[in-house]
Amino acid sequence: PPEEAARVKKLQEQDKKQKVEFRKRMEQEVSQFIQATGEPRRRFQPMNKIERSILHDVAEVAGLTSFSFGDDEETRYVMLFKKEFAPSDEELDAYRRGEPWDPAAAEQRRRLREAEAAEAEAAAQGGSGPSPPSPYRDKYRHLIGCEAAKAQTMTVNKAYGC
Numbered sequence: 001p002p003e004e005a006a007r008v009k010k011l012q013e014q015d016k017k018q019k020v021e022f023r024k025r026m027e028q029e030v031s032q033f034i035q036a037t038g039e040p041r042r043r044f045q046p047m048n049k050i051e052r053s054i055l056h057d058v059a060e061v062a063g064l065t066s067f068s069f070g071d072d073e074e075t076r077y078v079m080l081f082k083k084e085f086a087p088s089d090e091e092l093d094a095y096r097r098g099e100p101w102d103p104a105a106a107e108q109r110r111r112l113r114e115a116e117a118a119e120a121e122a123a124a125q126g127g128s129g130p131s132p133p134s135p136y137r138d139k140y141r142h143l144i145g146c147e148a149a150k151a152q153t154m155t156v157n158k159a160y161g162c
Contacts, residue, residue: 022054030059042080045077059078065080090109
């Protein structure tokens with residue numbers, strides 16, 4: 001039916017117009033974010049997939065780093081970072097877990113990990129592993145005998161005519 005086709009076309013035009021308006025609004029917000037000197041990152045409200053993709057595109061054109069966080073479609077949001085304040089892997093992991101980023105706590109965890117690694121390295125270099133409580137030969141003397149692993153000379157058995 002022609003009325004249905006006209007209605008669908010009108011809805012498509014409205015949708016396209018909304019996307020263009022959203023893009024312009026996001027370009028303005030990104031421009032304001034770039035000009036804000038004391039703001040290294042900006043979190044946006046949760047948005048749908050198409051809006052997030054538009055915002056990622058605007059951020060890429062502006063030379064910013066952008067990531068989406070959140071578990072389901074209703075709570076996913078975009079966070080923009082200025083290039084000079086690019087997030088570390090630990091910071092990204094915190095956002096993925098839904099936790100706020102705390103640089104002081106992250107630094108403390110890093111130092112703790114380095115100390116544990118240094119201890120493990122020292123333990124590894126200190127010896128070739130744990131030493132047995134008693135010598136191996138003493139423990140298994142009844143099986144291997146006292147003369148085990150000693151070189152023995154071979155003698156010819158003359159009974160075989162060698």
